[in-house]
Amino acid sequence: MGKRIGMENALAAAEAAALCRPDVIAAYPITPNTHIPEHLSDIVAEGRLDAEYICVESEHSAISACCGASGAGARTFTATSSQGLLYMQEVLPIVSAMRLPVIMAIGNRAVSGPINIWNDHSDIMYQRDTGWVSLFAANGQETVDMVIQAFKIGEHRDVMLPVNINLDGFQLTHVVEPIFMPDQEEVDRFLPPYKPFAQLHPDKPMSMGALGLPEIFSEAMRAKDEAILQSKKVVLDVWKEWEKQFGRRYEPIESYKTEGAEILLLTMGSMGETAEVAVDELRKDGMSVGLLKIKLWRPFPFEELRKAVRGAKALAVMDRALSVGGPGGPVFAEIRSALYGEPKKPRTLNFIIGLGGRDVQVGDFIKMAKKTASTKKVKPEDAYEIYGARE
Amino acid sequence: MSTANLNPKKRFENFELYVPKLIEKKEYFGPGHRACQGCGEALAIRMMCKALGKDTVIANATGCMEVISSVYPTTAWSLPWIHVAFPNSAAVGSGVSAALKNLRRKGRIPDRYVKTVAIGGDGGTVDIGFQALSGAMERGHDMLYVCFDNEAYMNTGIQRSGATPFGSSTTTAPAGKASIGNKTWKKNVAEIMVEHGLPYVATACHSYPIDFMNKVKKARSIKGPSYIHCLSVCPTGWRSTSETCIKLGRLAVETGIFPLYEVEYGKYKITVDPPEKLRPVADYIKPQGRFRHLAPDQIKGIQERVLMEYNKLMNKVKHSKSWDELKAL
Numbered sequence: 001m002g003k004r005i006g007m008e009n010a011l012a013a014a015e016a017a018a019l020c021r022p023d024v025i026a027a028y029p030i031t032p033n034t035h036i037p038e039h040l041s042d043i044v045a046e047g048r049l050d051a052e053y054i055c056v057e058s059e060h061s062a063i064s065a066c067c068g069a070s071g072a073g074a075r076t077f078t079a080t081s082s083q084g085l086l087y088m089q090e091v092l093p094i095v096s097a098m099r100l101p102v103i104m105a106i107g108n109r110a111v112s113g114p115i116n117i118w119n120d121h122s123d124i125m126y127q128r129d130t131g132w133v134s135l136f137a138a139n140g141q142e143t144v145d146m147v148i149q150a151f152k153i154g155e156h157r158d159v160m161l162p163v164n165i166n167l168d169g170f171q172l173t174h175v176v177e178p179i180f181m182p183d184q185e186e187v188d189r190f191l192p193p194y195k196p197f198a199q200l201h202p203d204k205p206m207s208m209g210a211l212g213l214p215e216i217f218s219e220a221m222r223a224k225d226e227a228i229l230q231s232k233k234v235v236l237d238v239w240k241e242w243e244k245q246f247g248r249r250y251e252p253i254e255s256y257k258t259e260g261a262e263i264l265l266l267t268m269g270s271m272g273e274t275a276e277v278a279v280d281e282l283r284k285d286g287m288s289v290g291l292l293k294i295k296l297w298r299p300f301p302f303e304e305l306r307k308a309v310r311g312a313k314a315l316a317v318m319d320r321a322l323s324v325g326g327p328g329g330p331v332f333a334e335i336r337s338a339l340y341g342e343p344k345k346p347r348t349l350n351f352i353i354g355l356g357g358r359d360v361q362v363g364d365f366i367k368m369a370k371k372t373a374s375t376k377k378v379k380p381e382d383a384y385e386i387y388g389a390r391e
Numbered sequence: 392m393s394t395a396n397l398n399p400k401k402r403f404e405n406f407e408l409y410v411p412k413l414i415e416k417k418e419y420f421g422p423g424h425r426a427c428q429g430c431g432e433a434l435a436i437r438m439m440c441k442a443l444g445k446d447t448v449i450a451n452a453t454g455c456m457e458v459i460s461s462v463y464p465t466t467a468w469s470l471p472w473i474h475v476a477f478p479n480s481a482a483v484g485s486g487v488s489a490a491l492k493n494l495r496r497k498g499r500i501p502d503r504y505v506k507t508v509a510i511g512g513d514g515g516t517v518d519i520g521f522q523a524l525s526g527a528m529e530r531g532h533d534m535l536y537v538c539f540d541n542e543a544y545m546n547t548g549i550q551r552s553g554a555t556p557f558g559s560s561t562t563t564a565p566a567g568k569a570s571i572g573n574k575t576w577k578k579n580v581a582e583i584m585v586e587h588g589l590p591y592v593a594t595a596c597h598s599y600p601i602d603f604m605n606k607v608k609k610a611r612s613i614k615g616p617s618y619i620h621c622l623s624v625c626p627t628g629w630r631s632t633s634e635t636c637i638k639l640g641r642l643a644v645e646t647g648i649f650p651l652y653e654v655e656y657g658k659y660k661i662t663v664d665p666p667e668k669l670r671p672v673a674d675y676i677k678p679q680g681r682f683r684h685l686a687p688d689q690i691k692g693i694q695e696r697v698l699m700e701y702n703k704l705m706n707k708v709k710h711s712k713s714w715d716e717l718k719a720l
Binding site: 023024026050051052054055056057058060061062064065066067068069070071072073074076090091094098199200201202203204205206207208209210211212213216 | 445446447448450451457458461462463464466468469470471472473474475476478479481482483484485486487489490491492493494496497499500501505522523525526527529530
């Protein structure tokens with residue numbers, strides 16, 4: 001049986017990854033994810049995990065080494081943040097096109113410049129379209145669970161895609177939380193050994209990463225799109241199985257006190273827990289308010305979202321990233337697109353918050369909820385604001 | 392034994408008798424690839440594969456060789472082969488090598504030795520892939536890296552790379568009234584690899600097939616990192632005729648421009664003896680359109696530099712000591 005422990009979330013993520021018995025780990029140091037690979041290297045050095053730990057000379061090489069190792073049939077894991085993730089970007093869509101289930105934890109951090117090591121979601125948003133299944137954890141427990149789930153999702157024959165697990169830098173990576181850590185036997189029962197569909201070996205030589213001419217490129221992109229869209233079913237199945245074995249329930253969009261709520265707040269990542277407290281306080285004051293928390297960012301759960309907001313009068317989307325010169329935050333853009341064809345939809349506002357580690361407190365969520373309730377008409381050009389930014 | 396000084400008739404005596412014993416008959420690369428006529432690089436890859444044999448995994452950088460060999464759904468490779476991107480074949484190879492090691496130890500793949508070989512062109516090796524190469528070699532993976540150096544970015548249209556020779560005209564360092572063309576001297580990556588402390592580093596050229604294949608075999612046998620820098624004639628980019636491919640490779644060696652040597656555990660050795668009196672560099676430069684604009688005094692300057700570099704190497708050949716010899720000093 002697993003047990004309840006107190007542990008820094010980054011270390012817990014490393015413990016969870018080790019429980020999945022990866023064969024090859026390649027990572028490069030960057031704040032704030034660093035404790036994950038550091039702790040994995042400890043686990044390998046102690047002899048608790050039989051894996052090759054490659055101290056690569058860059059993130060580009062980290063993901064490239066994982067890609068090669070996964071091609072050779074190894075279960076692989078890496079972790080990074082921010083600039084490191086951007087440095088990997090060239091390779092990310094290749095990994096998904098090659099259908100290699102590389103698993104990566106991302107300690108989300110702002111993207112320079114100015115240089116800033118603190119949390120927001122800019123780094124993953126630049127990678128939005130790379131064809132990776134993308135999960136968002138709200139706390140340490142979810143981080144641990146999602147790391148283990150990620151291997152099962154990515155390696156499923158109907159998916160065969162890389163998966164990233166997003167945990168907010170510092171707010172999650174550097175915080176000690178109580179965590180139910182499953183034991184090896186439980187994880188082994190949940191996650192069978194990796195049996196690659198194809199692997200680089202002379203007994204059955206094959207070519208991976210061929211050149212796609214215009215005659216085939218559209219089909220290749222469609223294949224990738226179909227694969228990630230269809231992965232949602234596997235994600236849901238894996239979550240059901242997880243709930244059955246471990247008793248913790250996961251949904252693409254989790255709701256908190258949303259029943260009959262007129263005002264909905266929507267968050268992704270760790271700030272969901274702060275927003276819950278705000279909802280509790282507003283409910284005490286009689287405001288009809290609830291909270292939605294996105295756990296599955298890619299494939300985007302359009303259907304679940306439409307269902308979740310049905311009946312609400314107003315929806316406030318809290319984004320931790322900004323699409324500069326665009327429609328506001330990336331989550332907001334997705335949600336407006338999801339709701340565009342709906343006959344009845346809530347007024348939708350977008351608050352860009354918590355950029356580069358700016359603190360967002362309960363009081364801020366209360367203010368944003370009140371503003372959402374009092375804004376009766378939203379002009380498209382006023383749809384988003386960078387909340388709390390000083391003039 | 393060097394064959395460079397023998398007359399051609401003697402060189403090919405008993406060819407039928409000996410060659411099949413020296414070279415594997417089985418083809419692992421092609422036929423059916425789309426390389427240009429007279430492509431030295433494709434020829435070199437074919438030889439490399441023969442020397443490596445079946446138990447090999449290739450990690451290929453983006454470049455001519457990936458483009459001409461892997462147009463989906465076809466492939467010229469009958470060795471397991473992976474291509475990911477331009478700058479990372481050494482890193483991809485690191486991962487392959489680590490995976491093979493780990494999976495073999497765990498009994499998930501058959502218990503026999505499989506060599507990982509990363510390959511790239513000069514751009515993918517000396518420029519954009521240099522960091523990945525340096526990292527992979529320094530980490531000491533069991534991996535051979537072979538650079539097929541045709542001295543410019545040929546796949547994208549003959550742009551200058553760090554391996555482009557001085558005075559060569561390329562599409563981004565063109566010769567003109569105000570320019571000699573490429574103004575820098577070729578980056579010597581083989582020497583940089585020696586300084587990474589590799590047990591085996593060699594230079595090679597497809598025009599000396601037995602020498603090249605012997606080096607590949609030797610590198611394959613070393614359980615650790617090794618590097619071969621293979622000069623590969625590119626008629627398209629060098630503006631030379633296809634049928635001079637082999638001849639130009641030989642001239643590069645006979646003029647001292649590209650000496651063939653190996654460095655085994657620190658000890659330098661010439662593997663193909665150059666003629667007693669080196670041929671003038673003009674013999675090599677004249678048949679190539681990329682050097683067409685060079686004036687005699689400019690060729691003289693190149694001659695001086697080539698001699699200096701050549702002497703520098705010969706000095707190492709004379710005086711270098713192997714690691715074992717150094718330990719015993």
